[in-house]
Amino acid sequence: MKILFLSSEVVPFAKTGGLADVAGALPIALEHLGHEVRIAMPKYREVSVQGDTAVSGKNIKVHFISNDRLYDRDGIYVDQNGTDHPDNLDRFSYYCREALELVKREDFRPDIIHCNDWQTGLIPVYLKTLYKDDPFFQKTKTVFTIHNLAYTGSFDKNEWDKTGLDKSLLSVDGLEYYGRFSLLKGGIIFSDIITAVSPTYAKEIQTEEFGCGMEQILRKRSAYLYGVLNGIDYNIWDPETDKYIHKNYSYKSIEGKHINKEMLIKELGMSVDPKKPLIGTVGRLAYQKGYDMLADIVSRLCDMDIGFVLLGTGEPRYHEILSDVARKHKNNVSINLSYNAALAQRIYAGCDIFLMPSRYEPCGLGQLISFKYSTVPVARKTGGLADTVFEYDSKTEEGSGFLFTDCVPEHLLDATIRAISVYNDKQKWLRLIQKIAQYDFSWDKSAREYSKLYDKVTRC
Ligand code: ADP
Secondary structure, X not given: OEEEEEOOOEOOOEOOOHHHHHHHHHHHHHHHOOOEEEEEEEOOOOOOOOOOEEEEOOOEEEEEEOOHXXXXXXXXXXOOOOOEOOOHHHHHHHHHHHHHHHHHHHOOOOOEEEEEOHHHOHXXXXXHOOOOOOHHHOOOEEEEEEOOOOOOOEEEHHHHHHHOOOHHHXXXXXXXXXXXXXXXXXXXXXXXXXXXXXXXXXXXXXXXOOOOOXXXXXXXXXXXXXXXXXXXXXOOOOOOOOOOOOOOOOHHHOHHHHHHHHHHHHHOOOOOOOOOOEEEEEEEEOHHHOHHHHHHHHHHHHOOOXXXXXXXXXXXXXXXXXXXXXXXXXXXXXXXXXXXXXXXHHHHHHOOEEEEOOOOOOOOOHHHHHHHOOOEEEEEOOHHHHHHOOEOOOOOOOOOEEEEOOOOHHHHHHHHHHHHHHHOOHHHHHHHHHHHOOOOOEHHHHHHHHHHHHHHHHHO
8 A cells, every 4th residue: 555654753853752763663664564655744953864855664755844934943843941833833734735745746646644643633634625626635544643642733713724724624523622723633533543552542532531622522433543552663672783772682691781780870970789770761751751750759769779860851840850859869860851862772771670650651662662671661550551561470470560550659659669679589580571571562563453454444
């Protein structure tokens, strides 16, 4: 099939989070299955490619949509202060329109346009309205994947005209969303198939707790809503070949992990005994990720003689909370408030335990990466974390990590303490970290599931 894959960020060209990882890897896995795939994304300032195209995988043409006024600036979605760019509606409606025009110019007739998140939400809407009678797209079906429902892409109603859509769509049955309008809602209503990035998240978003006000329309469209778990790209995430870590290793040569731990402690200037557990986390500093719960328990964790490493950037309030933690615990805590892909890989490799206290987590990649690096996740049982991490049972030695359910700092602390107590049993820990490194979360399986959905929708 001919597939046009649209995502506002794609590894290795631009990334703020997991969406870029998915958009970098899934098209390659689809190509592997025999599909003809193209990608289109905006050409931001940080895209360091000469010209308007690049190649990904074997033969995937990546098109960059240029417009200096809209994309040549710092920050993909937000400025240095974390404030949304004021013209984001222009930026992403232009991207959607241009993507459709581009494939026409290229005479690439997609069977499927696979859209991702709110930035591409107008595509299904345009196809069923402005391009409804365009013979070029007569056979084109849309799949709209929700990576994070909370980012609704909502705008003030007085900006509506910029979408180029008829006013009649600015209604409750259309894109209207709590006095504003939402591009994500457009994607949900107008796409042929909706997917969420894990089976549990696909269920959760139909409830009031996780539905961000979209739960009713999602329930209404539940027959078209599927959960497909993300994978990870083992060409990037593999301690055996990772270029950024101090010493390559695998579950078969696990001693190498210890060297990474010692070197990481040194690199970060910490004075932690490398025999003690080193606990790490990497992620966006946003309410979703639960790092305020984590900040709450760091002092108590430090009393237990552990090392703690955090790498993240995001909302200023979390920068403040975490800087405060760093000031209080100079020796055994390292707080790194930046985006640093290489350091992230050294943290996955050098830590023993990886924390993901997310309030909600559509899929989560950190736990999957941790598995591969023999680092044991402690996670909240939600979304994709609930689908991939299972509570370790010290008697049977079944399970892969340590979970907590309620958003209560003490419960996160309890789960971490359970992890530390298994860490202290060297033989059990060794068996656990060797086991989790052998799990297979490669993209192949997910790509096959998407492929089946493409088949299904094109037959309708
Ligand atoms: P989300 O998409 O919600 O941000 P995921 O767990 O799906 O969360 O994916 C996060 C990805 O971004 C992972 O690959 C993680 O390692 C990476 N990441 C997040 N923050 C940073 C950072 N500050 N530096 C380097 N990598 C980061």
